[in-house]
Amino acid sequence: MASPATVAVAYDCLFPYSTGGGERQYRAFADEMGARGLDVEYLTAVQWDGDIPSERNFRIVPVSRRLSLYGADGVRRIPAALAYAAGLFRSLGRSRGRYDAVIVSGLPIFNVYAARLALLGTRTRVVVDYLEVWHRRQWVEYSGLITGTIAWLLQRGAIAITPLATCHSQLSATRLRREGLRRAPLVSPGLIDGAVDAAPTAPASQPPYVLYAGRHIPDKRVESLPAAVAEARTTIPDLRLTVLGTGPTSARILVDDAELDALMHGALALINPSRREGYGLVVVEANAHGTPVVLVADEGNAATELIDEGVNGVVAPSTSPTDLARAIRAVAHGGDDLRRSARAWYDTAVGTRTIRRTVEGILSALQLSTAPAPRTTKEDTP
Incomplete structure (x- = not known):
């Protein structure tokens, strides 16, 4: 042999x-x-x-x-x-x-x-x-x-x-x-x-929050999120922002895998304003939990190729507070139907x-x- x-x-x-x-x-x-x-x-x-x-x-x-x-x-x-x-x-x-x-x-x-x-x-x-x-x-x-x-x-x-x-x-x-x-x-x-071991799709937690999980470096543009959430609160008054990750611009936040899964599962949306991504695995991971994703259009952001608009997320045209807030509101308006379609997108993707x-x-x-x-x-x- x-x-x-x-x-x-x-x-x-x-x-x-x-x-x-x-x-x-x-x-x-x-x-x-x-x-x-x-x-x-x-x-x-x-x-x-x-x-x-x-x-x-x-x-x-x-x-x-x-x-x-x-x-x-x-x-x-x-x-x-x-x-x-x-x-x-x-x-x-x-x-x-x-x-x-x-x-x-x-x-x-x-x-x-x-x-x-x-x-x-x-x-x-x-x-x-x-x-x-x-x-x-x-x-x-x-x-x-x-x-x-x-x-x-x-x-x-x-x-x-x-x-x-x-x-x-x-x-x-x-x-x-x-x-x-x-x-x-x-x-x-x-x-x-491999398949993400996620619980069945459930409504977003209350009060609602958007989640960022990633490195804190200039290309990720984490600093754009507070103003965007503040803008979105004009119509979603109890909206919160949860930021996880590490990087030179922040102190380290320690969260174990179980807690990250729980946060991902309950988020209204995972929001990632990065200007560049080579693939965007975070989209897949969020959709496995039935959580839609908000991304930002940019010439270096390949993650947007994974978004079917209105099916598993929304792509904002820029990181301006108005554009990001509009995308967050679109996810909120999509409600449980959007969460189910995001999970369905994942169930198809995990086989292909x-x-x-x-x-x-x-x-x-x-x-x-x-x-x-x-x-x-x-x-x-x-």
Whole structure:
């Protein structure tokens, strides 16, 4: 019997030792491929104390020391990105020819150069997964004129040397082609990682509240919410705002998963005024609870692709108090019917927009056969 294909997933963070959309996505990639019978290694930075943790479906391979990824302003630190890329280069160089394929995150962009250089001349297939693709102005706004321009040029170079690109929105697919990708990217159907264990849809809690759950950084525009809620109170006088999350602009708020689920389930709406999202898993998570979502239209916000207006949420045209308040009122007016249709949207999406289907597409593009192994369930976990 032929040996299973060996695949590496490369990202500097690993859920649950660090949290975020990318961390959860790449862990889910590794779990899903391992469950399909592939031999999977996860190449990451140290984020734990003591021995390397053991996982059921993949092996954790530390390629760099513990890193401080973000500065006080919430921006990725270049020294940390370079340190991980250097570690990735060394690890892949030592194991040249051992992997059938390497799936590497395109953020930070140095990862792409490290993987391509280390594997030059081998038969290892390289897949670059682009969580987001920024145009030059976004890079400049994020990192300043000089650093931002250099980062944009590095991104263009990385895209030019990408043999197979994957992404998770039409926005990213369009930008990849505009920034120089030579062949059409593989656009995933979605990133839902298993069904959310949510209670049946129920009316919003009373008094009503809108919920924000996410990082507190400038791109998320959390500061726009108080004025919007104040405006909405002219017609919903007892409306409240609940803000969760972490970031350089706020003190940390500690909420466990059970409390977050309860807050999500009872919210009138989940509101996310972010200017940029690579996918928008928060839309899926909220709809699983029957909670509609309020987003803001922006050229960098791919999450709006998940919104069927009036079915599972509302997209406001801007973060102005008037526009956001109007969207909140629309959700309130939709009432229980909107909550039921939001949950129905999720029930359809959980069968079609999944990590499993995304991994199937990647493995098919790589022409890697699998021998399905028994799938891990919550009941199997010791």
